[in-house]
Amino acid sequence: xxxxxxxxxxxxxxxxxxxxxxxxxxxxxxxxxxxxxxxxxxxxxxxxxxxxxxxxxxxxxxxxxxxxxxxxxxxxxxxxxxxxxxxxxxxxxxxxxxxxxxxxxxxxxxxxxxxxxxxxxxxxxxxxxxxxxxxxxxxxxxxxxxxxxxxxxxxxxxxxxxxxxxxxxxxxxxxxxxxxxxxxxxxxxxxxxxxxxxxxxxxxxxxxxxxxxxxxxxxxxxxxxxxxxxxxxxxxxxxxxxxxxxxxxxxxxxxxxxxxxxxxxxxxxxxxxxxxxxxxxxxxxxxxxxxxxxxxxxxxxxxxxxxxxxxxxxxxxxxxxxxxxxxxxxxxxxxxxxxxxxxxxxxxxxxxxxxxxxxxxxxxxxxxxxxxxxxxxxxxxxxxxxxxxxxxxxxxxxxxxxxxxxxxxxxxxxxxxxxxxxxxxxxxxxxxxx
Numbered sequence: 244x245x246x247x248x249x250x251x252x253x254x255x256x257x258x259x260x261x262x263x264x265x266x267x268x269x270x271x272x273x274x275x276x277x278x279x280x281x282x283x284x285x286x287x288x289x290x291x292x293x294x295x296x297x298x299x300x301x302x303x304x305x306x307x308x309x310x311x312x313x314x315x316x317x318x319x320x321x322x323x324x325x326x327x328x329x330x331x332x333x334x335x336x337x338x339x340x341x342x343x344x345x346x347x348x349x350x351x352x353x354x355x356x357x358x359x360x361x362x363x364x365x366x367x368x369x370x371x372x373x374x375x376x377x378x379x380x381x382x383x384x385x386x387x388x389x390x391x392x393x394x395x396x397x398x399x400x401x402x403x404x405x406x407x408x409x410x411x412x413x414x415x416x417x418x419x420x421x422x423x424x425x426x427x428x429x430x431x432x433x434x435x436x437x438x439x440x441x442x443x444x445x446x447x448x449x450x451x452x453x454x455x456x457x458x459x460x461x462x463x464x465x466x467x468x469x470x471x472x473x474x475x476x477x478x479x480x481x482x483x484x485x486x487x488x489x490x491x492x493x494x495x496x497x498x499x500x501x502x503x504x505x506x507x508x509x510x511x512x513x514x515x516x517x518x519x520x521x522x523x524x525x526x527x528x529x530x531x532x533x534x535x536x537x538x539x540x541x542x543x544x545x546x547x548x549x550x551x552x553x554x555x556x557x558x559x560x561x562x563x564x565x566x567x568x569x570x571x572x573x574x575x576x577x578x579x580x581x582x583x584x585x586x587x588x589x590x591x592x593x594x595x596x597x598x599x600x601x602x603x604x605x606x607x608x609x610x611x612x613x614x615x616x617x618x619x620x621x622x623x624x625x626x627x628x629x630x631x632x633x634x635x636x637x638x639x640x641x642x643x644x645x646x647x648x649x650x651x652x653x654x655x656x657x658x659x660x661x662x663x664x665x666x667x668x669x670x671x672x673x674x675x676x677x
Contacts, residue, residue, distance in 0.1 A: 244285040246338040247345025250320060252278070252285075253292045254346060257316030260297075260572065267297060267572045287447075296323045298402050298571045301377045302365055312356045317346070325357055326365040332357045377402050378574055385614045393661065397613075400660035401667070405568035407444040408435065408665075410464040413499045414528050418442065421460050428453040437663065438469040439646045440499070459526040464492050467565075467658045467665030471558065471609045472496035473644040474637055474656060474670050479504035481553040486510050486596050491520030491532075493558055498529040500644075507532045508548075512539060540588075540595035553604045557596045558611075559589045559621075565611040565667020568660060582616055589621045597629055603677040606632065609670045613659065618669040622655070626673070635672040 244252070252274070260270045271293065275286055296303065296319050303322045304314055312318045324330040335357060340348025349357075366375050373380040376398040390397045409432065411421045418434060421442060425432045430448055435441030442461070450456040450463070472493045477483045479502045485494045488509035497507055511517040514536045524532055537544055562582055563573050593608055600606050608625075610617050626632060636654035651657055656670040 244281060245342055245345055247341045249285060249289055249292070250324075250338060251344060251346040252281075252289050253296070253320050254316040256289070256293050257296060257319055260293075261316070264576060266570065267293065268570070292320065292323065294404070294571065295327055296320065297575075298404075299323065299327060299365065299377060300571075300575055301374050302370065305367075305370055305374045306360060306363075306365075307356075310356050310359060312352050318353070318356065320346075321353060321356060322360060325360040326363060331361065377571075379577060381579055382577075382614075385616060388615050389613050390659075397659055397661045401564075401567040401613075402571070403568060403660070405465070405566075405660075405666065406664065407447060407463065408465040408469070409442040409444065409450075409461045410438070410469050410496055410499075411440045411442065412460055412462060412495070412527050413440060414503055415458060415460045421455050424455040424458075424460065425453065428455070435466045435469075436647055437645055437650060437665070438466045438473065439644075440473075440496075441466045441469050443664075457526075459528055462492065462495055462523065462527065464496065465666045465668075467611075467663070467668035468492060469496055470645060470656065470658065470665075471607070471668055471670050472556075473500065474640055474672060475500075475554050475556050475607045476605070476640050476644060476672075477501050477505075477554045481505045482551060482601075483507045483554045484510065484548070484552045484556065484596075484599055486555060486557045486592065486599075487559060488520065489513075489516055489558075491517075491523055493556065494520060494532055495523055495527055495529060497556070498524075498527070498531055501531065503529055503531050505531055508535050508552075509533070510535045510537050510545075512537055540591045545595055545599065549598045550601050552599050552601060554607065555596045555599050555604070556607045556609065557592055558609045559585075559592050559617075561585050561589065561610040561612040561617045562614055563611055564613045565659075565669075568666065582614060586616050586621060589617060590624065593621060593625050594629075597625070597632065597673075597675070600675045602675055604675055605635065606673040606675065607670065608673065609668065611666055611668055613657075613667040613669075618657070618671075619655065622671045622673070631676050632673045633676070635674045637670060637672055640672065 260267055303319050306322055307314045307318055339346045386394050411418045422432050432442040432444055455461045477497050477500055488494050488511045494509045509532055517534050567574055637656040638649045641649045658665045658668045
């Protein structure tokens with residue numbers, strides 16, 4: 244593809260994502276399926292431009308708001324090419340309008356925009372903090388409560404591109420074996436500092452054709468997500484419920500920690516999402532997982548299993564604010580109403596899950612959120628309501644399941660991109676009285 248054709252693809256993708264209000268990764272995957280002629284280099288370049296625009300969307304909108312050009316995929320691309328990638332007007336005039344599939348030639352207003360933006364720093368002294376750091380201003384009180392003086396560092400880290408994490412499947416081998424097999428495919432993986440079964444890759448790489456992936460030795464999973472599963476501290480032979488299993492990443496990690504001995508029930512309200520775990524289970528060599536579709540937290544199946552599980556993991560649906568590195572578009576659509584709705588659901592799920600824990604068993608509550616209203620507030624309200632549970636410090640579990648010193652100040656694990664290099668993950672461990 245010519246540069247101009249790549250630019251038109253970016254324009255189409257941004258406009259499609261805006262109109263569909265859909266996850267950006269899904270929009271890109273659909274585009275790739277429909278444009279199979281695009282080579283790997285084209286797809287990487289297009290993806291990089293699209294994600295760069297979305298990561299900096301609010302600051303690009305701010306600059307465009309100072310011009311007479313309407314805000315759309317085309318003007319956002321031009322602003323990004325000038326402000327972020329430092330292209331000059333001559334190069335852009337040459338690329339736009341150059342060929343059948345290229346983006347249309349620049350108009351007079353667009354040339355004026357390029358001239359006005361050329362030489363400008365993307366960050367301007369007049370920009371408020373929320374614009375400069377690309378987050379909704381209404382989140383200021385919550386973010387200040389979460390991060391204090393580290394707010395700017397944390398928000399900058401949440402706007403950066405995430406590393407790729409792998410979990411080594413200990414049912415198939417160890418970390419050294421995985422590193423060696425990946426090296427055979429030209430992939431330089433390094434051990435994670437906190438998870439004893441984690442690896443980090445230098446960038447987005449294709450794993451599907453390598454032995455480590457095909458043999459089930461590695462799974463894509465962020466180090467923070469691995470640590471949630473490890474803090475569940477599920478022993479071989481125990482009965483474990485993964486209440487919001489989704490595609491099964493933590494379910495697989497739990498099965499490996501249990502040495503594929505015992506019983507794991509993977510629950511989810513979306514049958515299609517739950518089905519995604521099946522090929523992953525087969526590749527990983529996991530045999531102890533049973534799928535269970537539930538309608539909601541009041542499903543009769545749950546009441547029939549009351550008091551039967553040693554561990555119940557509630558990886559609750561949430562704002563996803565801890566994963567903004569991977570899904571920057573989620574920042575643009577998050578509303579106070581969404582956070583309130585999620586908090587209400589989280590409270591209901593935690594209450595329903597508590598009934599499933601046997602005496603002496605544990606309830607693990609986790610989110611990929613950085614917002615206190617979805618984390619500490621939920622756990623504090625639960626403990627105030629249910630005196631049969633007490634909190635177990637994650638610090639006390641850490642030395643048995645993880646690597647290095649405990650990385651947080653309190654009893655609840657709160658991982659962040661700036662401090663720990665992971666996605667934002669919260670975990671609290673609660674134990675039912677014997």
